[in-house]
Amino acid sequence: MSTAEARGVFHRARGRTLDAFPSEKEREWKGPFYFIQGADPQFGLMKAWSTGECDSGGDEWGQETRLTEQAVRAVNRLNPKPKFFVLCGDLVHAMPGLVLPSHNFITRAMPCGHRLFPCLGPLWTLSSIRTKITSYLCWCGHDLAHSRTAGMPWRKEQTEDLQRVLRDVDSEIPLVFVSGNHDVGNVPTPETIEEFQQTWGDDYFSFWVGGVLFLVLNSQFLYDASRCPALKQAQDQWLDQQLSIAGQRKCQHAIVFQHIPLFLESIDEDDDYFNLSKPVRKEMVDKLSKAGVKAVFSGHYHRNAGGIYQNLDMVVSSAIGCQLGKDTHGLRVVVVTAEKIVHRYYSLDELSEKGVEDDLMDLLKEK
Numbered sequence: 001m002s003t004a005e006a007r008g009v010f011h012r013a014r015g016r017t018l019d020a021f022p023s024e025k026e027r028e029w030k031g032p033f034y035f036i037q038g039a040d041p042q043f044g045l046m047k048a049w050s051t052g053e054c055d056s057g058g059d060e061w062g063q064e065t066r067l068t069e070q071a072v073r074a075v076n077r078l079n080p081k082p083k084f085f086v087l088c089g090d091l092v093h094a095m096p097g098l099v100l101p102s103h104n105f106i107t108r109a110m111p112c113g114h115r116l117f118p119c120l121g122p123l124w125t126l127s128s129i130r131t132k133i134t135s136y137l138c139w140c141g142h143d144l145a146h147s148r149t150a151g152m153p154w155r156k157e158q159t160e161d162l163q164r165v166l167r168d169v170d171s172e173i174p175l176v177f178v179s180g181n182h183d184v185g186n187v188p189t190p191e192t193i194e195e196f197q198q199t200w201g202d203d204y205f206s207f208w209v210g211g212v213l214f215l216v217l218n219s220q221f222l223y224d225a226s227r228c229p230a231l232k233q234a235q236d237q238w239l240d241q242q243l244s245i246a247g248q249r250k251c252q253h254a255i256v257f258q259h260i261p262l263f264l265e266s267i268d269e270d271d272d273y274f275n276l277s278k279p280v281r282k283e284m285v286d287k288l289s290k291a292g293v294k295a296v297f298s299g300h301y302h303r304n305a306g307g308i309y310q311n312l313d314m315v316v317s318s319a320i321g322c323q324l325g326k327d328t329h330g331l332r333v334v335v336v337t338a339e340k341i342v343h344r345y346y347s348l349d350e351l352s353e354k355g356v357e358d359d360l361m362d363l364l365k366e367k
Contacts, residue, residue: 010163010175013202013205014201014202015202016205018174018176020174020207021084027211028211030210030211032338032366033335035082035083036078036084036086037086037088037332038071038086038087038320039087039088039089039259039318040088040180040302040322041067041071041090041091041162041319041321042319043058043091043162044057044060044061044064044093044094045058045093046064046321049324056152058152058158059153059154061092061158067348068162068165068166068320074348075169075331077352077355078351079355082173082333083174084173084209086175086297088258088259088297089219089259089299090180090181090183090300090319091159092159093182095152095186096152096155097191097192097195176214177200178217178258179218180219180259180260180300183200186224187220188220188225190227193228204216204238208251210252211252212251212252212253213246213250213251213254213255214257217257218235219258219260219298220260222260222276243287246291246293247292252338253336254291255295256288256297259299259300261275261298261301261305261316263275263307263309264316265307267282267285274300289312294311294341295313295341295343296312296313298314299319301324302318302324303324303326303327304317304325313341317332327345328348328349329348330345330351335360335363337366344360
């Protein structure tokens with residue numbers, strides 16, 4: 001499916017909102033509802049991970065295609081229908097515009113060792129990493145100037161195949177797209193952000209559903225915005241404006257979607273490739289908690305995790321695609337009532353065969 005064709009299928013966020021939910025009709029609480037959260041279909045990672053070539057592999061994505069098709073069928077069977085289906089980033093594996101990572105990104109990635117750059121070997125020095133990535137770019141036939149917009153091999157094909165699969169989502173279940181590091185780059189640039197916007201829609205935006213304010217953030221700006229500081233500043237200013245609405249309690253709940261978790265288990269855990277740095281996470285948690293945000297839903301970790309801090313529920317959902325732990329390929333069902341937000345992770349097989357369990361469905365009957 002071409003980008004132009006996809007525009008006619010998906011409700012894309014434009015102007016920092018999602019037209020699938022007209023705000024003038026959705027600002028009032030109308031009773032309990034639920035939505036589906038997924039993360040990391042990441043077409044191409046399973047092959048790349050299995051061969052230890054996560055930085056340059058990914059020439060096959062049949063497994064991810066079948067798993068995402070199963071996820072779509074499971075969502076389509078649900079009755080009543082969920083209000084929407086959100087995908088929290090890393091839609092495909094092939095990176096956009098291959099540029100050398102910044103000093104900050106490499107320094108933070110180094111402790112993760114072979115989880116991130118399995119081909120680099122034991123010599124974890126900045127110069128060796130940059131040299132080997134440069135060699136890879138040359139091997140791919142990309143000079144550094146061209147690589148700013150070219151992207152890894154197979155990116156176009158992975159994107160088109162994912163869009164083809166998602167085209168089968170019930171038209172009454174809007175899709176919500178969140179940007180991840182494989183969507184805009186570990187160190188995003190104005191060019192990679194523009195590519196995402198053209199393909200999937202705005203990289204950050206808000207929308208209302210039944211009196212609940214949902215905020216979609218570009219978490220790469222929180223990870224490393226060294227190559228696009230003005231774009232990060234714009235998101236920061238926009239977020240402050242949105243949180244002022246939540247802070248005045250003009251919504252029943254406020255919920256955030258982003259790719260990288262604020263933290264995996266504890267606010268005080270060490271910095272890692274899979275979380276945000278301590279200063280950033282603490283600033284964000286304080287800001288979100290003060291505004292009354294109830295939950296942050298994320299992916300990125302390819303495992304289920306999470307924790308609660310200052311009444312903020314940090315929810316980390318495992319992947320539709322490649323699993324890096326002991327969890328199963330799955331989706332999370334999230335029920336929103338007047339008083340609380342209840343969520344449960346289901347394997348794709350469970351959700352396909354049994355649907356949502358009665359205790360969660362009973363919550364939808366509350367007044």
